Amino acid sequence: MSAALAEAGASPADVGSLISPGGIEAWRVESDFVPLVAVAFTFEGGAAQDPPGKAGAAQMLSRLLDEGAGPYRSDAFQERLANQAIELGFTTGPDAIGGSLKSLTAHADEAFELLRLALAEPRFDEDAVERVRAQTIAGLRYQANDPGTVATKRFFAEAFPGHPYGRPVSGTVESVAAITRDDLVDLHSRILSRGRVKIAVVGDMKADELALRLDHVFGALPEESRLDPVPDIELQGCGKRVVVDLDVPQSVIRFGVPGLSWRDPDFIPAYVLNHILGGGAFTSRLFQEVREKRGLAYGVGTSLASYRRTAMTWGYTATKNERVVECLDVIAAETRRLSEEGPSDDELAKAKDYLIGSYALGFDTSTKIAHQLAQIAFEELGIDYIRRRNRLIAAVTEEDVRRAAARTIGAAEALVIIAGRPVGI
Structure with missing residues (x-):
């Protein structure tokens, strides 16, 4: 038997589960080898929840979450992240909006507070919305002549016609131009909820401290999401x-x-x-x-x-x-x-x-x-x-x-x- 097969039962991480006093669950791996903490989270509901004719809304939403939140406009928010070397980012896929946070444990108070603000109190300031919109449209126009991007978008359109999966996650020039601030606010309220989020935390943080931070960050979100149903679909166009x-x-x-x-x-x-x-x-x-x-x-x-x-x-x-x-x-x-x-x-x-x-x-x-x-x-x-x-x-x-x-x-x-x-x- 090969060495790999002999070690097939080995696990690269010992994982435990924690439920906060507020009922928020996280999977965790505790380690004080390095004084930092990393958090990853995934909210059910992504680009498939984009409003009709406004593909790209969920991606714009994720790009705007750290473009100003709570009392801080975009520049001030980014400055607070940079001052403490805190890494915070968000992504969008067809079925989910995800994000990650990484910080030295010494800066955990600031890191988790900025994460709470980004998730629960994004500002969607007009200048930030228009800047992200312009960046998105510029990217879409650049990609219009890229064969790989063109082929991929056409593949999904043919594979899932008339279905949310057939729409490009990043949208089109026309659909992104049509997205309003109200669309973003509504999408945020429908997707980001504490009842439909999966959380993982790795690093130097004790269970009791983590439990309180989970309630502080995710407890500020609505209990339930309001997602539109997405129908099952088989890949279409086989043989074409x-x-x-x-x-x-x-x-x-x-x-x-x-x-x-x-x-x-x-x-x-x-x-x-x-x-x-x-x-x-x-x-x-x-x-x-x-x-x-x-x-x-x-x-x-x-x-x-x-x-x-x-x-x-x-x-x-x-x-x-x-x-x-x-x-x-x-x-x-x-x-x-x-x-x-x-x-x-x-x-x-x-x-x-x-x-x-x-x-x-x-x-x-x-x-x-x-x-x-x-x-x-x-x-x-x-x-x-x-x-x-x-x-x-x-x-x-x-x-x-x-x-x-x-x-x-x-x-x-x-x-x-x-x-x-x-x-x-």
Whole structure:
């Protein structure tokens, strides 16, 4: 048995749960090795909650949370963060608005107070709103000629037509221009609630102190969110090839098939399958066949995407316009072969060794641990998932991989988007 498999039961972090007097739960890893604390949190409800015709609202909201809050306008708020070397940031995805905080323990009072203000009392000052709007629109105009961005946006539009997932998280020039301050205030009140947040805290902070800080920060938020329902959807357009005309010498390609969510019993076998197909960087089948053997592309790969209401296996590559057809044929043939024949014993063993042995690399800083825990909590995988995860991978068999393949890469022909001027399509 390999060293990685022998250590499959090892956990890179010992995780505990804490519930504050106000009923707010956080997963925590206490460590005084370094005098700092890292916090990660995820609120249910992201870009899928954007108002109709105003895609990009949730992203604008997240970018404005630290652009002035409470008594502090933007410059003053940022100055207080900088004076104490406090790191505070927010992100938006289709299903969530997330954030993180990192501070020296000595500055925890200031850090947690600024976090409370950002979450509960954002100002949405007119000058800040217009500045963030202008920055967003400038970015969108710049990206309009970027083949990778164009291909990705078109992929989601074709894969999830008429669905919130089909809208770009960053919006469009027109939709961002239409967003009002009232839209941002309403979205903030609907999404940011203490009842729909997952919190992880890592570092030098005792349980009783953390409990009080949780109530101070998150207790200031409404109890419940007011989210619009988002319907389930399967990836659409399978077998379809769409060309987005761009005058570039190399076409950028996005392709995808239905997938499995994190909470599906076959997700772990699908994860191993994906590593063998295209997720394993230099060792994957697609990398070997597309780049190493034929020189069709500099890079090629696949990954699993799991959302609240759908999941997919999707991939990327880029190649000369003259070789797009050949490249797509190789990808389709290799995907079909893996689905029909399954992996070799050697491929399966090496994939499991790598996925088990590399897992701890995602836990080498307090911030990484906090983000991992918040994501695991958001996906409802259980507080013991870190301890179980490597054992689950070690137990994957060839039969498991074949079953996962039949439900994903073998279930349908891929939806393919090509941004460029491919010859022969």
